[in-house]
Every structure is written in structure tokens, then in C-alpha cells.
Amino acid sequence: MAMTTRVDIVSMEKPIFTGKATFVTIPTEAGEMGVTARHTQTLSVLRPGEVRVHQDDGSIVRYFVGFGVVEVQPHVVSIIADWALTEEDAKNLDPNELEARMGEEEDYVQEYEQRGQLDFTSAEMIMVEAEERLKWIKSMRSAGGRH
Structure with missing residues (x-):
């Protein structure tokens, strides 16, 4: 079983996703960031774009986020967006x-x-x-x- 990290995506209106992921791709002002479990702590500004959550079963769930922030801890990725869209x-x-x-x-x-x-x-x-x-x-x- 692959190592996972918890991912929380919330918008100003509501929680969008909470679950485990083996890999997360996040659009930031510095470019697209890929995150795995045990990633270095990071705080970054989101830019509008697609977040891809790679789940343990091999599926990928996609979300679109507006501006906001992302905080990465070794076992938690928190994405806080002005707004977000689901598939x-x-x-x-x-x-x-x-x-x-x-x-x-x-x-x-x-x-x-x-x-x-x-x-x-x-x-x-x-x-x-x-x-x-x-x-x-x-x-x-x-x-x-x-x-």
C-alpha cells in the first residue's frame, strides 16, 4: 500500500473534499506543485487552476479552485480557496x-x-x-x- 497524505479542500462556502491521496497536484503562483506524503512544509498562494487528487486505488479526482492559499505539512495538505468546483x-x-x-x-x-x-x-x-x-x-x- 502506498503512503498517503490527508487532503482537505475547502471553499468560502463549504468543504469540498477530505480524504487520503498518494499524490496531489496544486496550481500555485510559482507554478504547479506536486505533493506526496512527508512533503516539506510549504505555504503558497493558489492561482486559479486544477487540483488533481491521486487516490490510493489509482483514480484521480479533479477540482477547480480560485485564488486562495495552500499549506503543506508532512501528512496534511490544506487548500483554502475563495471558491471551488467539483467534477x-x-x-x-x-x-x-x-x-x-x-x-x-x-x-x-x-x-x-x-x-x-x-x-x-x-x-x-x-x-x-x-x-x-x-x-x-x-x-x-x-x-x-x-x-
Whole structure:
């Protein structure tokens, strides 16, 4: 039996996943980070992207997280995101509706930037999250949820 580490993924709204994993892939500002049991302690900033939890039975469960933080301890990985999507969420979301919403978000960003009420970093974060979320949902729907 492979060594495992406990993984906790939570969003601002609810717990998303708690379980054991042999390997976890996490999107961070410094790039994609792979974590196994007994990993060095790390604290990092999440960027929007896919978290892949490799389970002991060989299956991989995928989640999409927004901005947040990840804390890695030798036997625990804690991912705390502003929001997160499960594979089931991806199946239930309409990519066309998300694209339309992205257009609205672009208008929102432009309106606030013109009034000087939104800095470039905040605007960029809104759009990066929206674009990455849409790409992930499309990939989940086209691949039937599995890679």
C-alpha cells in the first residue's frame, strides 16, 4: 500500500473534499506543485487552476479552485480557496452561459477601471479566474470528466 497524505479542500462556502491521496497536484503562483506524503512544509498562494487528487486505488479526482492559499505539512495538505468546483459542478454548468457571463465581467471591469475604482491587479484577477474556470469546464465536459 502506498503512503498517503490527508487532503482537505475547502471553499468560502463549504468543504469540498477530505480524504487520503498518494499524490496531489496544486496550481500555485510559482507554478504547479506536486505533493506526496512527508512533503516539506510549504505555504503558497493558489492561482486559479486544477487540483488533481491521486487516490490510493489509482483514480484521480479533479477540482477547480480560485485564488486562495495552500499549506503543506508532512501528512496534511490544506487548500483554502475563495471558491471551488467539483467534477459534478463542471457537468452541470453551461460553457455558453459562462462565456456570456465573462463578457459581463469584462464590462464590469472596464466600467470600474474608467472610474478609477478598480486597479489593474484586481481586474486581471477577475478575468484570469473567469478564463481558467471556463477552460477547465470545457475540458471536463469534452473529456467526459476523466483524463
